[in-house]
Amino acid sequence: MAEPKTTLIDLPNDILFLIFPYLEPKDFLSFVSTNKTLYSSHLEPSYWRHVTRKTFRYPNQPLLNTNGERWQWLYKSLRTRSKVYTWGQNNRGELGHNYVDSRREQRIPPRRRRLGGFRHISWPTDIGFKDTDPGIIVDLQCGGWSTSLLNQDGAIFVVGILDGERSWQGAGHQFMRLSFPEAYITSSYDFYEPSTAIRQFSAGRSHILGLSDSGRIWTWHDMRRSGRHIKFWDIDLCEGEDGGLGLGRVKKVVAGWGESSAYIEGSGIVYWNIGRESNDENKESDAWLLKSTALEGTGLRRSRTFSVDRDSLEAKVGEVIEHVVLEGYIVFITDLNKVFAAATGGNTSIVEIEAFASEDRTLKDIQGSFRKFAVFTGEGEVLQAEKSLLDAYWNRDRNDSSEPPRLDAQLPSLQHNNVIALAFGDYHLQALHSDGTITSYGRQSNACGCLGLGDRNAGGELRGLRSLWNGDEALVPPAQGHKDRGHEIFFDEPRKEWLAYMEKASRETEALDRRDFYLVSQHNHSTLAEWFEQEGRAFYNDFVDENDGNEETIPLKAPSNPYFALSITAAGWHSGALILVNEDLAERQTQHYLVPNPTHDSPKTDKDEQDQNQSGSSTSSSNHKPAVQSQPIQHASPIAHQSRRVLFPGIEPLAYHPPTITARPPPSPESATPENRAKDPQIWAWEEQKAIFPRLRMPNGEIAPGDETTPIATWRGECPPKEAE
Numbered sequence: 001m002a003e004p005k006t007t008l009i010d011l012p013n014d015i016l017f018l019i020f021p022y023l024e025p026k027d028f029l030s031f032v033s034t035n036k037t038l039y040s041s042h043l044e045p046s047y048w049r050h051v052t053r054k055t056f057r058y059p060n061q062p063l064l065n066t067n068g069e070r071w072q073w074l075y076k077s078l079r080t081r082s083k084v085y086t087w088g089q090n091n092r093g094e095l096g097h098n099y100v101d102s103r104r105e106q107r108i109p110p111r112r113r114r115l116g117g118f119r120h121i122s123w124p125t126d127i128g129f130k131d132t133d134p135g136i137i138v139d140l141q142c143g144g145w146s147t148s149l150l151n152q153d154g155a156i157f158v159v160g161i162l163d164g165e166r167s168w169q170g171a172g173h174q175f176m177r178l179s180f181p182e183a184y185i186t187s188s189y190d191f192y193e194p195s196t197a198i199r200q201f202s203a204g205r206s207h208i209l210g211l212s213d214s215g216r217i218w219t220w221h222d223m224r225r226s227g228r229h230i231k232f233w234d235i236d237l238c239e240g241e242d243g244g245l246g247l248g249r250v251k252k253v254v255a256g257w258g259e260s261s262a263y264i265e266g267s268g269i270v271y272w273n274i275g276r277e278s279n280d281e282n283k284e285s286d287a288w289l290l291k292s293t294a295l296e297g298t299g300l301r302r303s304r305t306f307s308v309d310r311d312s313l314e315a316k317v318g319e320v321i322e323h324v325v326l327e328g329y330i331v332f333i334t335d336l337n338k339v340f341a342a343a344t345g346g347n348t349s350i351v352e353i354e355a356f357a358s359e360d361r362t363l364k365d366i367q368g369s370f371r372k373f374a375v376f377t378g379e380g381e382v383l384q385a386e387k388s389l390l391d392a393y394w395n396r397d398r399n400d401s402s403e404p405p406r407l408d409a410q411l412p413s414l415q416h417n418n419v420i421a422l423a424f425g426d427y428h429l430q431a432l433h434s435d436g437t438i439t440s441y442g443r444q445s446n447a448c449g450c451l452g453l454g455d456r457n458a459g460g461e462l463r464g465l466r467s468l469w470n471g472d473e474a475l476v477p478p479a480q481g482h483k484d485r486g487h488e489i490f491f492d493e494p495r496k497e498w499l500a501y502m503e504k505a506s507r508e509t510e511a512l513d514r515r516d517f518y519l520v521s522q523h524n525h526s527t528l529a530e531w532f533e534q535e536g537r538a539f540y541n542d543f544v545d546e547n548d549g550n551e552e553t554i555p556l557k558a559p560s561n562p563y564f565a566l567s568i569t570a571a572g573w574h575s576g577a578l579i580l581v582n583e584d585l586a587e588r589q590t591q592h593y594l595v596p597n598p599t600h601d602s603p604k605t606d607k608d609e610q611d612q613n614q615s616g617s618s619t620s621s622s623n624h625k626p627a628v629q630s631q632p633i634q635h636a637s638p639i640a641h642q643s644r645r646v647l648f649p650g651i652e653p654l655a656y657h658p659p660t661i662t663a664r665p666p667p668s669p670e671s672a673t674p675e676n677r678a679k680d681p682q683i684w685a686w687e688e689q690k691a692i693f694p695r696l697r698m699p700n701g702e703i704a705p706g707d708e709t710t711p712i713a714t715w716r717g718e719c720p721p722k723e724a725e
Contacts, residue, residue: 007065048072052075056078093161101396197212197213202254234493248264297314299314300318338357425571487533494684
């Protein structure tokens, strides 16, 4: 009797998952569509994570490794929709925005050119890349005075200045591609060279590290000079087109404040001082030959062919999952759910940071820079700590102290709130949530705008910004009962103009007493900020789908945000984010809040004449105005113009191609003169409705000042409870 044949579907999933990465996405989808059993793997996370990272060099996100649907969506979306937004300090042109005409800039003396032509940006702004086309951006990072981008082809572009302490010379507002020594072929879209195609990079305070596809380490300290190849006296690195295999393979590079580091299989975490290029150095040299320092106990790699003594330090430490380089310390987590730290400066010993230890915690990731870091757990905790905690443990280990230091109180809004990444500036913090939103915390030095909440005089104060005695700006503490969420960063033009309008409305004579009532008390200011936060988050709740001509309209369902953040970064006093932009949806939402300007005189068309004759109107053409549908104002929330309906195109970018609508120019900004605004054919809905500055009932029952005709504003969500005595 013939033995039954073994087919592919008879193979266990473990074997199939090893086969899948060899298939292209089209072949993979065709293969899993052959029967129901295989189709259950069409969203297999390991496959879509592999193909997305291989195709786009997209950085790993440990907290999302099991989300196959998200990785597939990223693969479909990254080709056309990724944009870079930056905000904050722009003294060295580190944001990539230019406010001086390029030809006029050449006529400005160099010193004035360095000191002028740039300004701080408090609202996230698209870079636009008018002077450079970097291609598809897959990662971005901020340095102390720069912003760096990695594209799909493995090229790094930098704007600003790498080392602001040594020189004012840099790329200014123009992105410059980092170069390699003349002896090396630069990889490009047309010609692939694995030794110069960067697959992962890290921006330190004043330098950049890059890891090529072949496993070669590169470093840059000056964007005008070629990079240097890093070699070690004491470690043999393994290179190859696949990044090398086995001992000596470089898995990751991490740049810090004053040190560079790499994780090398067989050696563990190694670090070295960044060094600095001097004027008398041999500029023809293509490589730096350095002596590295390896942290003890970090070389374990678990495999069937690699065994380790149970009593060894490696077995007690575990296999390193991720590490960060701070000022003076390297901190890492292991697969034994432990956190360790080591002081730099030639030191090799490590100490366990027991404050993070718990039987109920599964450590997934660690992120940080400068003097702050955070450990992410599988249970949704985000545990922050500062350099002072590391100092305490390091000194305790040396002094044999018995009292272990503890973690400080954690931000409630970051706990169990789907936070997948944190970006640390000098004094500000921004959190990326799995739904693509970003929340902001801390303060912005010199009112530089790094919080991304808008200018304090154009709506930022309404969102909770307060001016400090030294010129900095900080957020008021969250309102009582609403400490479980932060201030969301918005990217769209309608909310920016709405906030600017409300700031202007707050300075009307009728609203001045009400404005003073809110701002004189920190608790009242927090309550006002919470109201605007609720209104901003619910801004597009009235945006409806025409539903294929059905008269019944439905509210816009999540995910409805056309600006979906993929990654965030911060350093010093500036920030940035990589955003997937659904431009069709963004334009529809903008048009949703535009109404005809009743003061705008537009030429009458033949169709206008025909419509007027059919209606029997005797109005002269000189007095013709577009029809405006007015609505009573209950409070200052942005009520949509109900006569306008727009098609909701959904969030799946490649599965559905919505028809492109003709974009009409938005109104002039609030800062424009009344004469220019009168020429706009359209105005914002809240301008037509003459929305007023909100009059709120406070948690203690007190009502903000206002005359009898000023209605009391309602809350989208819950009103903050009364402040504890």
